[in-house]
Amino acid sequence: MARNSYRNFLRVLEKWPLDESKTGGRDLGEHLRIRVSEAFRLGDTTPTDEADCQRVCASLNRIANNSYSIRYPRKLTSTSTGVTVQECHQITSTEFLKAIEESEKGLLSGMFKQG
Known part of the structure; x- marks a missing residue:
């Protein structure tokens, strides 16, 4: 079986x-x-x-x-978040998430610089 x-x-x-x-x-x-x-x-x-x-x-x-x-x-052209299905696919990609992580690192390092 x-x-x-x-x-x-x-x-x-x-x-x-x-x-x-x-x-x-x-x-x-x-x-x-x-x-x-x-x-x-x-x-x-x-x-x-x-x-x-x-x-x-x-x-x-x-x-x-x-x-x-x-x-x-579905008759809507966008999701409940207001972004299109294509935009949602791009936002959830690994490449986009890595870019967000890198920008957050840059933002945080700038906030804690001693000057």
């Missing part, structure tokens, strides 16, 4: 894109791949709770297929 669960998870992971803008363990697709490899350390011979695996795999499959996005389309 674990063989079917393992194969189903692999099919879902094939649909799940990796977000190159999020590195260092911040990408959900990367996290899912790690969790599946940990859960199925022995491949398709790993003992599993088949019902639980089917439930989780079905949920991930619905997300990967954008089932809810298709069923409940």
Whole structure:
């Protein structure tokens, strides 16, 4: 039975894109791949709770297929924060977060300079 669960998870992971803008363990697709490899350390011979695996795999499959996005389309062009989806993607990128950290370091070092 674990063989079917393992194969189903692999099919879902094939649909799940990796977000190159999020590195260092911040990408959900990367996290899912790690969790599946940990859960199925022995491949398709790993003992599993088949019902639980089917439930989780079905949920991930619905997300990967954008089932809810298709069923409940948004008419707004921006998020609840007032920024567009593209701007939100840029703000959550690792590159942007590093730039913020660097600017905060510069700001803090300027505040504590002895003069």
